[in-house]
Amino acid sequence: MDKVYHFLTLAGIGLYWVLVAGVTLRVVLKRRAVSVSLAWLMVIYIIPVVGVLCYFLFGELNLGRKRADRAREMFHPFGDWFYQLNDCNAHITDGLGTHISKIDHLCNNRMGIPALCGNQLQLQTTPQEILLSVINDIEQAKQSIRMVFYIWHPGGLADSVASALIQAAKRGVDVKVLLDSAGSHTFFKSHWAKMMRDAGIELVEGLKVSPWRIFLRRLDLRQHRKIIVIDDDVAYTGSMNMVDPAYFKQDSGVGQWIDIMIRIEGPTVNVLSAIHCWDWEVETGDRQLPAQPECSIEIPIDSKPVQVVPSGPGMPDHLISQVLTLAMHQAEESVRITTPYFVPSADLLETIKTTAQRGIKVELIIPKNNDSIMVKWASRAFYTDLLSSGVKIYEFDGGLLHTKSVVIDELFCLVGTVNMDMRSLWLNFEVTLAVEDPAFTKEMHTLQSSYVQRSEQVDYSVWKQRSIYHRFFERLFYLFNPLL
Structure with a gap:
């Protein structure tokens, strides 16, 4: 029996070092920043077993086969939609300033998204201002509401947003909400998820976290965008999740979260709507591209451009x-x-x-x-x-x-x-x-x-x-x- 244990021990050690050697080779052969590769090698060697497991879970960009296939198939149809924006009179190449002109060239060449003029931007800096503004716009919605958030946490004015969405769905507005599974796990366990679905809201759990998927998709790859689009007329984006800070992470010892959102009207709204449609199709397979922005609008001579810059799996790297x-x-x-x-x-x-x-x-x-x-x-x-x-x-x-x-x-x-x-x-x-x-x-x-x-x-x-x-x-x- 001792010989069996001895053999199994040696076999286990040998197998582990073969595994470490294989992972080391994979880290070295991957084309990425040298600092990242060296950091991973240190994690693998300093923390036995756990380091190798961490690399399998977090070491490589793995969206999952189904989503990756969808993203590849989507790139050209969405690219065509984005390239059409160059024909819109909101894309004024002669009016671009020094700072944004090169960014416009970069984003246009890599993804087809140009900088667009004719927008009205409102900087919102307090939770109450942001959430009450969102509620008011939801109450005015007539056709569609699209949302994507990393975190939706129940409590306070965030519940009032959920109630406004339910009422919008009941009066016939098409409501689509995509929430990250990890960031919004508390929301999906709450009664609000069921109430939304019962009201006819399409509520999707993005990049679902499951023990069965840990080796099929990188777990810390998350849907981190924050976008609201209402009737393709009004949009919001910024740093704030769908939370009321007075009801969120109160026991973390860091105080309330300080955030901003930008309320947008104009051609850029349609671009943000298309980004939501991209995320929706990656997760569900359902394609619903928005209308192109209105291109017969009069653009003021001094109108300043806004460039939408998205990133993530399936989109141009970095x-x-x-x-x-x-x-x-x-x-x-x-x-x-x-x-x-x-x-x-x-x-x-x-x-x-x-x-x-x-x-x-x-x-x-x-x-x-x-x-x-x-x-x-x-x-x-x-x-x-x-x-x-x-x-x-x-x-x-x-x-x-x-x-x-x-x-x-x-x-x-x-x-x-x-x-x-x-x-x-x-x-x-x-x-x-x-x-x-x-x-x-x-x-x-x-x-x-x-x-x-x-x-x-x-x-x-x-x-x-x-x-x-x-x-x-x-x-x-x-x-x-x-x-x-």
Whole structure:
């Protein structure tokens, strides 16, 4: 019997090392950032067995065969729809400013989506303002309502939104709601899910989490977009999930989440509607492309363009990351960034440092307290490089700053769902808006200034004196970059 146990032990060890060797070879042969590959190798070797399991679960972009096949089949029909936007009089190539013209070329060449003029943008900055505005627009809906969110959490005004949707469905409005399975698991367990379906709302659980799928699809690939489209006339997007912050994560110790949404009217609404249709078809197989935007409208001479930039599996790789890099390289005076989760890739880190080193004023505003302890420590691992390059870092102490925004030269901005981490920029379904509108950008910059006033600036001389304890945890959690 001892010989059998001895044999099984040796066989197990041998099998494990063959498995490790195979995974190592796969990591090395995959074409991706060297820093990501090295981080994965360290995870695999430092944490036996668990490291290999983590790589199988989170190491590669795997949408699942059915969804991946759909995405490939969809690309050309949706591409044709997007390319038709170039014939719309809202695409004014001669009127594009310095910042957005190159982004328009990039997005047009890679996905066919041009920047469009003739939009009206309203920046909404408080939960009550956002949710009451959404409810009011839902109550005016006559034909259709499309929604996609990462998190829908019951409670407070979020329940009033659900009630308004149910009433809209009962009066004959076609309502389609797509929610991420992981982010909205509490909602799907609540009575609201059944009430919506009973009212005739098409409620779909996106990227469903199941123990049977753990090796068939990457579990941390999530539907992270936040989009509302009503009658193809009004749209919302931004950083806020469908939650009332007073009823959400109250026991996390980080305070209420601080978010924004943008209410949009004009041609860009139809583009956001098409992004929702993309997500809907990836998940359900049902194609329902929206109408093209009205192209006989009169576009004011001084109308400022908005570029919709989506990313995610099936779409051109790293499009939002490219737009972000391009925008910062064009900065002439200042770059100000707000993000809740700051775990950048080596390339993005280098872009931020280079921008500061060429004399541009670069400011980074992130939460002092984070709902992810790993992200909090990993973020601080980048402080020394950033501070030594001249980047000013502010730690916001008024709640969990969840706003995702970049303001360039106080003239141009990026706002949307995208965090400054590899998961958002390389993996998830995301969307951001590139806006070249001085009035709107000034509003965004003023809001960012209010965040700075509620923040504490990190002093480089004090930072260099931090304890070995802090340095250890910074480096430790930095190793888990690929999982953050």
